[in-house]
Amino acid sequence: MAKLIHNTEIAAMFDQLADLLEIEGANRFRVRAYRNAAREIANLPRQAADMAAAGEDLAALPAIGDDLAGKIAEIAASGRLKLLDEVTRRTPAGLSEIVALPGIGPKRAKILHDKLGVKSIADLAARIKAGSLQGLAGFGARTVAKMLQEIEARSSTARRFKLHDAESQAEPLCAHLASLPGVERAIIAGSYRRRKETVGDIDILVTCAAKHAAEVTRSFTSYLEVERVAASGPTRSTVILRGGLQADLRVVPPASHGAALHYFTGSKDHNIAIRAMAVKDGLKVNEYGAFLGAKQIAGRREEDIYRLFGMDYIEPELRENGGEIEAAKSGRLPKLVTVADIRGDLHAHTSASDGTLTIAEMAEVARRKGYDYLAITDHSKRVSVAHGLDEKRLNAQIDEIDKLQERFGRFRILKSCEVDILSDGKLDITDDTLKRLDFVYGAVHYNFELPREKQTERIIRAMDNRHFSILAHPTGRIINRRPPYDIDMERIVAAARQRGCAIEINAHPDRLDMNDVHARMAKEAGVKIAIGTDAHSAEGLEMMRYGIDQARRGWLEAKDVINTRAWPELRKLLKRTP
Ligand SMILES: [Zn+2]
Ligand SMILES: [Zn+2]
16 A cells, blocks of 8 residues: 555645745745645644545645645645645755744745855854854844754754644554554553643553553554554564654553553653652552552552542643642642533634635534634734735624624624734724724734834733733744744733733644643733634634643633633623723
8 A cells, every 4th residue: 555645744745835935935825825725734634645545525625726636636646746846946955944944934044045045954053153144134133043942953852743743643543552452441641641732752551461462562563654663572662653753652461551651641750759759658659550569559540649649630731740749639739621611712714814614604613513602803904915804894794793693593603803913012903893893802913023022012002902802822933833922921911910801822733822831820810811723614623622731731720711601701701901
């Protein structure tokens, strides 16, 4: 069987194509079409290559027309894309690798090439160290320092996968192992189980009687998606999957299941703290169990490890040695928010801006999910590549929603807008239109390079507008691609608290912004938190769980998240502090 091209690979090819076309100064709508396609493909629940092989019509997918469907089929069949090869060939050498560095992007890559003749990443690092970038527009000291850091990190460590990308490679493998004869459980431990936003590799734990271990190992190393077997032993093997992810398998007997699961879930710091407690009690805790002398006293179930020390069970997302052990000892652990707590989605785009479905179609998907409401938050006019709405179009959309609402009965379509925060902190839509909305999202989409003080002021000034309700993706980072812009998050949190504004955890797996640390900071400051998917399609609405993962890592409970409430209560929560 031919090698199956993974969705993440197809998406990466489209993203790369968009970057290179942008360097060439291609039509921005064309560039955008490839970016949207990359996003759609990355979010597909099934493998596009499988669909193409089965003769399904890919052109029916959101953001994919006939032309893109043809390109996907070409990639699926040959592993290559002729257009990408052509564009790569005519792109100056080295530029295509420079553009792929997070935080650089096509515009900066082009400047580096045109102004300085930078030819490769190594060349770029040398120029930075020689100070050649000083005074170059768009390359502030901080940006340059970050670039160098990124280049150095890249040469010293292997790449990390976004959780969503790791999941699409890891889950089918884990399900395969779970289905083998004699296997009691197969579970992915490590940072994956702690739901970190990126993972380096995955640790799969398979629990079975010793007599099945050899068969499990054989099945693992000969799995269809394995590119290369790095190591193979009776209880421990390592493979590299075709998507590039490294997977480690540990086969453990049922008597050690809980101890192994605890041990391999980590984090390292959490485990060290647990082991230190064990030593104090004269016990030993390792991946095989908890021992008093030579006698195993726990280890079959993970909960028992905690119970041994008189602690409540600690959810994996909290195991970072950030106070969870003390909280578990004194019964003060948070009751973490779950997907089931969510009553509606607060961030969604339609075909009025850069989404793929109409308002009614998006609302229908949300209603079928069992939600009580969906907020429509199309872009405002400044985001012209996304066909953002001006006052006239937004007013028309508000009227349209009012009319549509009659058809939807108890399910509510909330009227909102993702309004651009302009460089001076003004909002991109006038107040007399904003006041017609149920609530207003504010977002920074350009001028990311402002210095910390100015960027922070810009956002706080926007919050001063009494219609401003929720700050969207507060740092603007795109994981593995664009660093956060420089803001003083503590000041932003304090300002939001004072004004009664909420801050978003953007659930899109590329964003997850706020991150876990900021989410916890916001909660502790008493700031309300919204979780929105930033959906641009039906699939996009399914990304809520990644936002929940991040929220749980930030210690959030249902009461900390505003969209766990029914609309009447949510409406009250969105009211500003007078
Ligand atoms: Zn946005
Ligand atoms: Zn958005």
